Ligand SMILES: NC(=O)C1=CN([C@@H]2O[C@H](COP(=O)(O)OP(=O)(O)OC[C@H]3O[C@@H](n4cnc5c(N)ncnc54)[C@H](OP(=O)(O)O)[C@@H]3O)[C@@H](O)[C@H]2O)C=CC1
């Protein structure tokens with residue numbers, strides 16, 4: 001097996017190896033610092049850019065969570081930093097054309113390094129800007145809410161559609177667990193949802209191997225499975241913000257990010273549960289409704305996808321059948337941490353829910369259990385059964 005399986009998260013920066021899957025993998029992130037108090041390492045991590053212009057982006061919440069502190073640490077070390085804070089008020093920041101345009105407009109001339117302070121949205125915006133300008137970026141993570149800190153894709157909203165743009169990896173990732181563990185509990189639930197989504201994402205990947213002979217990297221599967229195991233064991237302790245439970249959550253999010261980064265696609269971390277989440281999100285945004293956190297939606301979608309697998313059990317390829325998680329087990333895990341499990345709780349009505357099951361396979365050009373059910377002529381029947389179970393007759 002490959003040496004990456006023995007590395008700690010922080011050792012994975014600049015990993016470069018020939019993998020047993022037959023491909024060469026490399027992780028171009030220069031510096032990963034995840035742990036207690038690591039925000040103090042910012043001046044070291046950004047050392048190469050001393051004397052040059054830094055551009056810090058945050059929003060009013062993430063400024064309070066870590067932006068102010070990061071700004072002070074850098075300024076006290078004589079870095080030249082211009083800060084722009086998005087004012088989100090009661091709204092949330094949507095990574096769309098408007099927000100992307102504003103971020104570009106505020107960027108000072110001669111910027112040599114972008115420093116994003118936030119979670120999924122700000123990270124994706126910064127990585128997109130970084131990829132298109134060639135200016136490196138550092139992410140100071142504020143919440144263990146999703147697994148995109150180490151990934152190179154940037155799901156953004158363009159013309160109302162959620163599009164995963166190919167972007168770039170961060171120059172540096174700074175995940176101070178003292179800061180991340182203080183994130184709102186709802187964001188911690190989102191992180192757990194995003195991690196549990198890997199149960200069905202990996203099942204979809206195995207289905208794609210069986211049905212369309214898709215490439216699969218066993219090292220990535222092992223990394224995700226091991227991270228999942230520890231995170232699941234400690235899931236109930238997330239309610240109390242138990243240090244170990246939060247650390248395992250951060251580790252699972254980081255390692256799944258690493259797998260996306262080394263294979264260059266989000267397949268190891270994103271399957272049918274993400275298709276449902278993206279479908280709901282686009283519908284909410286089109287109606288100017290709060291779209292709910294990504295990981296919360298992924299968490300709700302995961303037992304639903306598990307149920308689809310259960311309903312197809314009699315005709316699944318054996319290797320996929322062996323992997324398919326049980327709906328009840330995933331729901332119990334979410335409940336043990338206090339997270340939501342019903343689409344009704346986030347305002348998804350019967351019509352949207354049924355439609356999403358029927359159309360989720362159109363969200364991405366990627367083989368999924370939705371495509372499988374459709375090809376077997378069973379999608380309509382399954383969508384009807386699940387909708388009736390949740391919403392009644
Ligand atoms: N690139 C990738 O591979 C991945 C990308 N994603 C993307 O990430 C996005 C979701 O990210 P997610 O992190 O869930 O949500 P957001 O980044 O949208 O965060 C929601 C809001 O939470 C607030 N917030 C963040 N940290 C803190 C904190 N410590 N204390 C208080 N408030 C805080 C911010 O305030 P405010 O309300 O002011 O905005 C923030 O905008 C989606 O667009 C999703 O598609 C998800 C997974 C992987």
Ligand SMILES: O=C(CO)COP(=O)(O)O
Pocket residue numbers: 146147148153155164194266267269270274278
């Ligand atoms: O959100 C993701 C992983 O958690 C990635 O989403 P996409 O697969 O849609 O790019």
